[in-house]
Amino acid sequence: MTVMTSSSGHVPEPSTGSGVRAHPKVALASDLSLIAEAVRAALASRQIDVTLLTWPGRSRDDPVHRQLARVQPDVALLIYDADTPIRMARSAMLIREWDGPWVVLTGVPRGGRWGALRAAGAASVRPNLTSLDEIYELIVLLADGQVAPCADELDELAVAWRTSQEGPAGMQERLNRLTARELQVLDLLTSGVPVRSIAAQLELSESTVRSQVRAVLHKLDVRSQLAAVALVRATEQVD
Incomplete structure (x- = not known):
């Protein structure tokens, strides 16, 4: 990602609606x-x-x-x-x-x-x-x-x-239900990383990771890791 941080000139410091100088x-x-x-x-x-x-x-x-x-x-x-x-x-x-x-x-x-x-x-x-x-x-x-x-x-x-979320393409809402850790696990699963390697990478026990995988499957309303990965792949095709 590139963010433009240069500007063409100095911008005067504006006032807020109450007349106070703005220092957000x-x-x-x-x-x-x-x-x-x-x-x-x-x-x-x-x-x-x-x-x-x-x-x-x-x-x-x-x-x-x-x-x-x-x-x-x-x-x-x-x-x-x-x-x-x-x-x-x-x-x-x-x-x-x-x-x-x-x-x-x-x-x-x-x-x-x-x-x-x-x-x-x-x-x-x-x-x-x-x-x-x-x-x-x-x-x-x-x-x-x-x-x-x-x-x-x-x-x-x-x-x-x-x-768009009301139709068959409405899968992003399901993904939005996941916690930060569950998203991390799903991301690694989508990249083809097995559960044992995920556990080692995240410094967690395999049982903990498997529990998180079950939570992911439940929230996405799918029955297998392959189905979860397929859902992610399908959602990538939706703008």
Whole structure:
């Protein structure tokens, strides 16, 4: 993923609706630490207070909802390519961790997946090449309690996505039921990794992994690991 952090010039610091100078607090989540650091530094140059969140799964002792409760941000920023069903489910899970405004920067083309992110609760979804100027203005706007300019378009995409979920293609909703660990196990199964190797890789017992596999099958309403993998593959074909 590439995120545009340069800008054509200095943007004056706007005021909020109450006349107070805007210095929003932002919580930033990304699986790409170098990009997260670059965006943090770029936004800090605009006097935006940015806290980097530990990516889900990297710290068992500090879940994202607890980090967000400590930070108490005005806006949360997610930089992530939700380009597969499992990554989309991870995005939805992360967005649901906090009910404030989320801005998602993604390399996924505008379409059904943007609608899925909106349905999960994103206030704004923008391409990952969005300029720093636009990101800054969007953060200040949302921190002031206003609606993102793209909201109407996202609502239309969300309606179309929900409609698609009512038919045979409606499998992403099932994936969105999984926990972070269950998504991790399913991702490895989809990559062809056997249960024994998954247990070793995740430093878990085989019985624990098998229990998680059973939970995955139950939530996806399938009877076998092959069926679960087939469901993921089929969902990848749906925009």
